[in-house]
Amino acid sequence: MGGWRFALRIAARDVRRHKLRSALVLTLVALPVLLVCVGLILVRTSAYSTAENVDRHLGAADALVHDFGPEVGGVTQLPDPLDGGWTTLGDAMPAPRNQTAIQALLGQDARLVSLVQSNVSVRLGDRVLHFPVTETNLADPLTDGLFEVLEGRAPTGPHEVVVNEALAERGLGMGAEFEVPGIDEPATVVGVGRDPFSRLQEVAYGSAGSLVAPATTMEERYETPQQWLVERSEISWSEVKKLNAQGLVVASRAVLLDPPPTSEVDHPAPESFENQERAAILAMIAVMVLLEVALLAGPAFAVTARNHTRTLALVAASGGTPRQARRVILAGGLVLGGLAAVGGMLLSVPLAAALVPLAQRASWSWFGPFDVPWLLMLAVAGCGLLAAVTAAAVPAWLASRQDVVAALAGRRADPPPSRRSPLVGLVVLGVGVVGAAVGAARYANYGPLLMTASVVVVMIGMVMVVPVFVAASARLAGRLPLAGRFAARDAARHRTRTVPAVAAVAATVAGVVALGISVSSDEAESRATYSLQLPEGQAKVDWYPESLPGEEVRDRDEVLDEVRSAIEDTVPEVDVHEVRAFGAPGRGADNNWWEVRPSSGEEVLLNNSSSVFGSGLVVADDMRGVTGLDDGQLARADEALAEGRAVVLTDRGVLPGEVDVVETVWNDGEDERPGDSIKGLEALALEVDGSSNVEAVVPPVAVAAAGLADRVEVVGLRLEGDLDRDTEKLLGETVRGVDQAAEVYVERGYERSDEVVVILWVLAVAAALLMLAGTLTATFLSLADARPDLATLAAVGGPLRTRRHVAAAYALVISGLGAVLGAAVGFVPGIAVSRPVTTNTWAAPELQGPYLDVPWLMVLGVVVALPLLATSVMWLCTRSRLPMVARID
Structure with missing residues (x-):
């Protein structure tokens, strides 16, 4: 009786005799172990090991080199620079070098394969698709692992590309052709396959010159970085730092698989506070799950201890010690907890394997190979066993303290409660x-x-x-x-x-x-x-067409006129109002923006505002579409507009009597300069709580008096009427029937x-x-x-x-x-x-x-x-x- 052997035999017999109670404890312990282990397997399978991740980025190469040129004054990087772990030391614009110069830095034994990445926009019917592209030679062995061709072949000739399944499903499958802005010849799809990163994001790979337009400026070169896949002998961390001084960021396979100690890294990445927070939350969840399982299983072990009352009393009467009595109950926790933990852990493997396809369909990226983290799962199983033993601990302790005479006489009750435990509990609760x-x-x-x-x-x-x-x-x-x-x-x-x-x-x-x-x-x-975009119950119609460089865009006034006519014909009970605002730049400029400021200074009037129709300065003779004002303020504002005064909104306590409406214009690559303006315009300033959908409303008479009527354009439509859900659906179908880029939004206030x-x-x-x-x-x-x-x-x-x-x-x-x-x-x-x-x-x-x-x-x-x-x-x-x-x- 001195060891655990006899206690475990009693526990095993008790499991067989009380099948229902044992099944209950097994379920309570095994279920969380099963669920957590399934989650661990799915997480590990969805992620990639270091070696697998290196293959996804580097293919079969020994290194991936990103050239910024010598003008940047060198770079500093982490051992793993693949996710942005690098920075240039100077402020100069990168000036990448050619292949010969890079090879001179890496050694004549190095073999280089060009790799250029960018983003393109492609017209597909009435839609414009935006997706990342990569130019490289997929026929070269160094690129093995970058893209898996499942149908067709890899690009071998000019302007041949392969796409992933997501892009093929959008209409660019085998044999399709599409034009890329800046490239004369259309790209032809010769293969469909799988990108190792993206499952739902469209991706294309092509030969040089097929997907990325030649860079003509330094800014364009920065947006389309020149990288090189390198085949050569192992590149050590010390050599990586030497290449950093030459303006190269180097992702070395050898360094990624065997990173240097932190002491050898110039600027090691600090431990993320978010990681600490996440670890703390996970630890809390683990402790809470253990506590919950122990509490749920506790009554079952209490009943087990109750059933063993007479047995344990006989043991005590025969000279048994309290420790031996405790072992009998704790052994039940060991047996049931062990069976449940091992069973839950083993059952999690086939269940996770069955769930992987379902989880894959819900993920944006491809999963890695099926991976079972046995060490972590053993730790989880150990936690399940610990929970079962913890559940049995209190009944075991109380069973060892029972009154032997009362137990043998058949009197059943727990010993009197400790007076200290509740007091300690209150202190712990207060802490x-x-x-x-x-x-x-x-x-x-x-x-x-x-x-x-x-x-x-x-x-x-x-x-x-x-x-x-x-x-x-x-x-x-x-x-x-x-x-x-x-x-x-x-x-x-x-x-x-x-x-x-x-x-x-x-x-x-x-x-x-x-x-x-x-x-x-x-x-x-x-x-x-x-923030309300409109007063509740009103709606707006926007038109923001997507276009590619060189494409002719429909006239906004023409489209909005057609939309207005369609709404009036289809939904005559809805009132349609044009929204006018200061619009496109004048004076031969490419870009502009309008603002209102007090004539007496440069103070900002409004911190929080939204330009619902793309402009915060609206030209109107009423305030019916403005948010953030009460009825009294709206009445005063309408009076001011009728008198030819502007209405400006402020949340900073600035209440000017006069304001300036000022335009700022600029051309690409040039400094900003003043444009048109209205100086000294009389204004009514109204304070708002929160935000508003405009900054100011200027009456048309004031705009005409300033000679800027031609600078005002229709920027959208505002709708009033009975805009229920059915009407909203009908309006959406109506405006999209005119132009797919037209959209309807009905303001219903905050909705859960x-x-x-x-x-x-x-x-x-x-x-x-x-x-x-x-x-x-x-x-x-x-x-x-x-x-x-x-x-x-x-x-x-x-x-x-x-x-x-x-x-x-x-x-x-x-x-x-x-x-x-x-x-x-x-x-x-x-x-x-x-x-x-x-x-x-x-x-x-x-x-x-x-x-x-x-x-x-x-x-x-x-x-x-x-x-x-x-x-x-x-x-x-x-x-x-x-x-x-x-x-x-």
Whole structure:
């Protein structure tokens, strides 16, 4: 009896004898292990190892060299520069060198293959596609791995290209031709294949001169970097740094596979704070899952310990030690936890393999080869085993402290509770609350780490104070009916069975309430900071055609006239108004922008505004389409416009009586210069809270008086009327029938996103499932443990429905106590997380937050509706007839 062998034999026999209880524990432990292992396999499969990633970038080459030229004063880079880990040391524009110069730097034994990357825009019917392209020689062995041709062949002649499946599905499949701006000959698709990076993003590869127009300026050279695939002997880190001094960024295969120590890197990448935050959150989730599993499985081990009461008492009476008694119960955790952990880990492999195709369809990039991270999965299995042993720890400890005489006499009750545990729990709970508050207040200084640790501390403190609430419920149950008194007092008598179940429900509810408050507060921030594009109930029609260089674009006035006529014919009940604004540049300029400023100075009038139609200076004689003003301000503004004065909006307290409307113009490559203007225009300044969709409204008479009527153009259409969903759909079809680039937008104010609704529903369903799991598990185990008492009730003539009422009362006690306690505790992390998440220093002072919104309906549902649901399910699932058995089994 001195070792674990006998305890493990008892545990194995107990697993075989009590199959239902054992299956319950196996499920509770194996399910999270299974799910986490499946997630690990999918994540590892979706990612690429270092060697696989090197092949995707370098193909079969020994290095990839990016030339910036000697004028930049050298470069500095990380050992892995593939994701932007480099910077030039000078301010000069890069001036790449030719192949001969690069080969002289790398050595005459080096063989180079050119690789040029850029982005192109291609006309496809009435659409313009934008996608990245690469020019290289795919027939060269050095490019093996850069692109896999599945149909057709690799490009061999001029203007031949291959495309990936995503681009082929858009209409550029085998044999298709398309024109690339800046290249005289069209590109011909001779193959379709797979790019190792992008699954849904369109990609094309071609021979030199087929996809990238020749660079004529230094800026264009910078946008189409010249790179070289290099075949030569191994390039060491010391040689990489020498080449950096010559203006070369070098991704060396040898360095990528065997990076140098940090001490040899001039500017090592600092550890990302986001990585630390992510690690802290993952650690918190892991601890919470362990705690939840241990709490859910705790009642099962409590019942196991109860069934072994007489056995352990006989062991103690025969000279056994408390340590040996504890081993019997802990061995049950080892056996069940080991079986569940190993089973969940092994089952995860075929399940993950079956889910890979589904996960691949939801990913933008291609997955790597199927990869099973056995070491990580063993760690997860170890956590599952730890959770099972933790669940058995408290029942084992209490079983080792039982009164031997009382146990042999058949008196069943837990030993009296410790008075210190609740006090310690309150202290721990207080420490967690303070930590969460400090973490929220100092979010930028390791606040997330402190907050996540505090959440775990709060949960542990909550578990420690649960016995107090269980005992209090028993004291308050004196006036309840028989079933309620029985359930509450039996729950208090058998705390080892009740406390884990109540704590599991409380932890679930606390997590749901915390996430609900966080999501709801984030939505409150979105609602408060939402900027109306138009007054609610109005709509606009925009026209922003996509065009390629050299293409003739339709006249805007012509298109908008056709759109207006189509709307008036199809939806006559909708009123259509033209929106006019200062438009295209004059004075022979290519570019321009208009602004309004006080005549007395350069102050900015409005911090937050949006140019709904591409211009913030609208020309109109009324304010019907302007947002951010109340009815009184709108009336004053209409009067000012009727008098020939402009209306300007401000959120900075600047209230000028006169303003200047000023144009700034410039040509590409030239400095800005003044354009046309209206000086000293009388104005009415109105203060707005938040933002507005315009900066100023100028009356047409003022524009005409300044001789700038020809500078005003129609920039869009504004619609008024009964714009319900059906009308919106009809309007969209109507305007797109005129031109595919025309779009309709109906302003309906802030609308809760479907994503938020889905999140709240997922939280509610998760809470319901976990609460039902914890409540039903503990209740059925309680009923099994209470069979002798229920048999006594049957023997003295108890009604048939007594067992059903007792079961429902058990469920109500467990779920009700857990829900109330969990909801109260959940406010702590919920409020703490909401503060930093909803604080925006970039917004206007009145919109910076923080915001707090408690989803009271969801909280009420979790605290009231879910316990009633659990009670109802328990009542329906329990047989009414009482067991007719002997008092002592």
